[in-house]
Amino acid sequence: MEKKAHNNDSRLSVVFIGSGNVAWHMSQSLHEAGHKVLQVYSRDLSHAEELAKRVNAEAINKPEMINQDADAYIISVSDDSISVVAETLHTILRTDKTTKPRVIMHTAGSVSIDVLRDVTEHTAVLYPMQTFTKHREVNFSEIPLFIEATDKISEEMVLCLANSISNHVVAINSAQRCKLHLAAVFASNMANHCYRLAERIVNEAGIDFSVYAPLILETARKASVMSPRDAQTGPMARGDVKVMNKQLDMLSDPIMKEMYELFSRSIRYDNMRQK
Numbered sequence: 001m002e003k004k005a006h007n008n009d010s011r012l013s014v015v016f017i018g019s020g021n022v023a024w025h026m027s028q029s030l031h032e033a034g035h036k037v038l039q040v041y042s043r044d045l046s047h048a049e050e051l052a053k054r055v056n057a058e059a060i061n062k063p064e065m066i067n068q069d070a071d072a073y074i075i076s077v078s079d080d081s082i083s084v085v086a087e088t089l090h091t092i093l094r095t096d097k098t099t100k101p102r103v104i105m106h107t108a109g110s111v112s113i114d115v116l117r118d119v120t121e122h123t124a125v126l127y128p129m130q131t132f133t134k135h136r137e138v139n140f141s142e143i144p145l146f147i148e149a150t151d152k153i154s155e156e157m158v159l160c161l162a163n164s165i166s167n168h169v170v171a172i173n174s175a176q177r178c179k180l181h182l183a184a185v186f187a188s189n190m191a192n193h194c195y196r197l198a199e200r201i202v203n204e205a206g207i208d209f210s211v212y213a214p215l216i217l218e219t220a221r222k223a224s225v226m227s228p229r230d231a232q233t234g235p236m237a238r239g240d241v242k243v244m245n246k247q248l249d250m251l252s253d254p255i256m257k258e259m260y261e262l263f264s265r266s267i268r269y270d271n272m273r274q275k
Helices: 021-032 045-055 079-093 152-165 174-204 209-225 241-250 254-274
Strands: 013-017 036-041 058-060 072-075 103-106 123-128 145-149 169-171
Touching (some): 013 021, 021 045, 021 072, 021 152, 036 045, 045 058, 072 079, 072 152, 079 103, 123 152, 123 174, 241 254
Parallel strands (some): 013 072, 072 103, 145 169
Antiparallel strands (some): 123 145
8 A cells, every 4th residue: 555645634543552563653653743642641640651751742641541532542561461451441432422333452463353343343453574772773664554444434444543653555455464463483583583592602702792783684685675585695505504503513502503593494494495
């Protein structure tokens, strides 16, 4: 979907439930796009206050303090907590007499939209596929946003929010999004852990990990313009048994040794599948 023009008439009021990494960046991007962040809720009031100051919002730490007149309620908490938060929101909002449509949405990659469907009429998902760390700036316009909605009102609202902060908005269903998130775990979390293990190895040799920056960047650049299968190099891709056995002997950590063997088998198996 192409990004739609954003103007003052499409400003929405939003309440963020959660103040973690995703909420930290998404709330500030929506604020900068002209939307009104009314409140930031966190069980830890100091966390809510830190973020609320950045988006000119009210910080709250009690569910009963949640504003009932927002357009959208964005749940950005741990996956296991989404259903509980959604039920709490539904209980709070249904006590209000207004007929104004209000959309409850979550930002998780691996949680179905059905977790919200059972508790309220208007539901959506607004999932940014990126790794976030507080206080580390990101350009949200470059981040792919994957959306889903259960009805027309929710679709229009989530599109309004998404298109105002990202140039890459794609509508997919929950099953697709779960696969997308699974792949992201391999591409980001597991890859980053491999960086951490590499850091441990070179630190033991008295070498600064920063020397790996060009290698890491080039690996990522190649993966963005060609199939990672075609970009694979090194002893595992070549089947260089002597080198691999030598490197295995250098590893004293049994888990790292096991990982090395698993990756070797996986690369070899993937190469065989392509033949």
